[in-house]
Amino acid sequence: MKVLQLLSSKYTIRSGRFFEILYQTPLVGEFVVRSISRVMGKILFYSPWLSFYRSDTMSGIRKQLVELTSSIGIPISVIQEGEKELQFLVHQCPYRYIRSDQQGVCDAIMDVDRSLFKLCGAELIIQESMVHGAPDCKILLRKL
Numbered sequence: 001m002k003v004l005q006l007l008s009s010k011y012t013i014r015s016g017r018f019f020e021i022l023y024q025t026p027l028v029g030e031f032v033v034r035s036i037s038r039v040m041g042k043i044l045f046y047s048p049w050l051s052f053y054r055s056d057t058m059s060g061i062r063k064q065l066v067e068l069t070s071s072i073g074i075p076i077s078v079i080q081e082g083e084k085e086l087q088f089l090v091h092q093c094p095y096r097y098i099r100s101d102q103q104g105v106c107d108a109i110m111d112v113d114r115s116l117f118k119l120c121g122a123e124l125i126i127q128e129s130m131v132h133g134a135p136d137c138k139i140l141l142r143k144l
Helices: 009-023 027-045 060-070 101-107 112-120
Strands: 074-079 083-088 122-128 137-143
Touching: 009 101, 027 101, 027 112, 060 074, 060 083, 060 101, 060 112, 060 137, 101 112, 112 122
Parallel strands: none
Antiparallel strands: 074 083, 083 137, 122 137
16 A cells, blocks of 8 residues: 555645645636546556455445545544445545635545545545535445
C-alpha cells in the first residue's frame, strides 16, 4: 500500500488547494476537476500495486473502504451496515474542505470515490457534508 501512502494528508491537502484553484477556472474548471477525479478513481482501482476488486458483497466493499481509509489516515466510523447498504461517517476531510464556498469543488473531487467504488460494485451517495455545515460527512454505499 505504499502507493496509497502518497495520498497521505500532506499530499491531499496540497492537491485540495490545487483542485480548488482549478475549479474556479471560468467555463471549464468544474469539468476539468470532475474529469481528473474520475480518471484518478479508475487509476486507483486498476493499479497493479493496490488490491481493489469488484465485490459481490457489502462486506467485501466494506473491507476495501476500511483498508483505503486507514492506509491514508482518513478517520471514519461505520454507523449502519446491511446486505445492500453501508453508511459511514468521515470525521475529517482529507482535502480540508469545510467552508460553504467549497461545496462545488468538494462534490467534484468526490468523483474520485464515486468512480472507484462504482468499479468495486457500489454507488457512493453523500448524504451530509461538512461544507454544508454538518460536523461529519455522512456517506452511503449502496450495492449495485
